[in-house]
Amino acid sequence: MEKIQPRSLYLEVADRIRDLIEQGSLLPGEKIAEKALCETFGVSRTPLREALKVLTSEGLVENLPNRGSRVVRLTRRGVKNTYDVMGALEGLSGELACQHLTDADIEEIRRLHQLMLGHYQRQELAPYFEVNQQIHERILAASNNDVLIEMYNNLSQRVKRIRYSVEMGSANWAKAVADHEAMLEAIEARDGKRLGDILRAHLGHKLEVAAVSGIIDEE
Amino acid sequence: MEKIQPRSLYLEVADRIRDLIEQGSLLPGEKIAEKALCETFGVSRTPLREALKVLTSEGLVENLPNRGSRVVRLTRRGVKNTYDVMGALEGLSGELACQHLTDADIEEIRRLHQLMLGHYQRQELAPYFEVNQQIHERILAASNNDVLIEMYNNLSQRVKRIRYSVEMGSANWAKAVADHEAMLEAIEARDGKRLGDILRAHLGHKLEVAAVSGIIDEE
DNA sequence: TTTCCGTATTATGAATTCATTATTCAAATT
DNA sequence: AATTTGAATAATGAATTCATAATACGGAAA
Structure with a gap:
């Protein structure tokens, strides 16, 4: 009931x-x-x-x-600040996740990763982002830290209104995919420190893309 | 006016x-x-x-x-989660601070550090905490990231009600002071990565102390 | 005595009312 | 013509009122 x-x-x-x-x-x-x-x-x-x-x-x-x-208006600086903090939180989520991830969790992430690769190869941006986000959510959830999850979701909400331009630079995209390859390796090795470092660095690439969108004000 | x-x-x-x-x-x-x-x-x-x-x-x-x-009740787990996130945020603050700290800032931190050492040597717990916190605040402020500052202050507020027991283990205390020595070195070298790592690790010690206090509920 | 039920009381949730502060716009002054 | 003044209007801030749900209490039944 x-x-x-x-x-x-x-x-x-x-x-x-x-x-x-x-x-x-x-x-x-x-x-x-x-x-x-x-x-x-x-x-x-x-x-x-x-x-x-x-x-x-x-x-x-x-x-x-x-x-x-x-x-509230989004400024370039504000968005950068937000992404920096989100990066730090993702880094922590990676470190913690490695302590809690079950084999089944990892198998599921591997599956999503392959799915994402397919979307990348076929250059399907929207589905790519969709699956991409699911992977990050899995890791976040596996952190087992509800304070972390709450903080991250708050920040995430703030920048959700940014619609990423369809013209995500192919170089950026390739870099992001490469990051994800490294992430998967770290996860399979349950190397929390390494996963954390990758995740902390990973978010940096999104910014330039975001700046293209029209929603952001210059100050 | x-x-x-x-x-x-x-x-x-x-x-x-x-x-x-x-x-x-x-x-x-x-x-x-x-x-x-x-x-x-x-x-x-x-x-x-x-x-x-x-x-x-x-x-x-x-x-x-x-x-x-x-x-809201403080649980041991909740406090641990909060400190983990604060550690991640402090780590970021350290990395960012090294990009912005002026020579005058560093001089001021050095001064506070010496002040803090004095309180440690004389085992003056309350003044020690006071100055300790000022140092962390300086670094946080120097991060130049208002989102980070906002998030940190929010989390900080949540655990502020914990009154740290006067019986802070002397081993913990010594370790904390040693951390601060290393922090100062990293700051003087403007080594953001190192400072970040130290800060991320630093907060761990506070937890056991906090657990002693009576405010925390077991779940 | 203990448990259950129903009423009385209290506290919360939400709408409404009242007061105060901005905003708009027309008229007057320079 | 441009700026300033002031009344009319509209919007916000806060208190009050009303409705509803939870709690406390008291008596009846087992």
Whole structure:
């Protein structure tokens, strides 16, 4: 029997606004009109404002006193900072994961890796990213550290709105794939230190790609 | 001329509650009675509840639907997880700091280091911790990465309520001081990689100490 | 006595109301 | 014409009110 989970309205609303930001319905820098959102969601201002406060402390929204809320702008520098931290967290996830990964986990990662290689060879960008992310999620989950997972997901959410350009440089792409080859080797050897180092370095490549997208403001 | 900064009430309240948790007036697991807090702060429930939601997404408070809020309990495992992540973040801060530290910064850190050594030799625990923390803060600030600083401060806040036992094992203490010696060397050599590694390893020692304190629950 | 049930009380969740601060826009002054 | 002033409007901030769910309590039944 499934337990019914009473969920607060403000959490529901926060999820919905997160979606709107992620999919680009609410653009960076855009002012968030409370009244309008209340009507679209069919709730009063109280839970909506509570949700906005949560999103503010998550770094997705900013609150200007007496002047309402707006979606935070992504700056090149801010995105770089975010990726740097995500890299450090991924590095830790790799080190920890090697302590917990079961043989079945590794087999599953190997499978995903091969799948990803196929997408790379056929130059299928979207499916490639999809599987790529699944691999990183597996490693993250295997870290067995919920604080780490929480932090990473928060940062990840902040940069999710960046739509990676289809024109990912082929050199970058090749480098990323090579990183993944090395990762798999480290995982199979359960060499946490090495996996950590690879992962810490791995995220660097994404940045230049991101900068191409139009969402990022120069400061 | 100083600009006057209008600050939202809910932020003020959140600060105050954070203080209460940090100083132990609100204990882990304790239920937070909204009405009572409203009276002590002299505000209505609206800003107080908004503050509680912020603290919830900061990981200091948990929200049970229809049953109010409580201060999150610290488990041994949770504290370990938090320290692991803080270690990773400190490691990054070290790497980045070496790219930005000025000669004056390093001179200042050297000064603090000597100060700290003095407290160690005289076995003055509280002042030692004080200066110790200042050193880490200097490095963190020099990272020039505000996302990193924000994340670190959040995690730091979560474990601040742990009062370190006066009986810090002398072996641990000696090890910590030795780490700091190595840190200073790496800083003077501006060897980011090395400093990062030292910092990543450094935080491990605090855990056993923390476990002694009575605030931590076994799960 | 212990357990169960139902009512009374209290606390929380959410909507509404009120107060205050920005914003808009037209008129007046330079 | 450009800038400034001030009233009208709209939006936000916070208190209050209302609805609903949880808790506490007291009596009845086993």
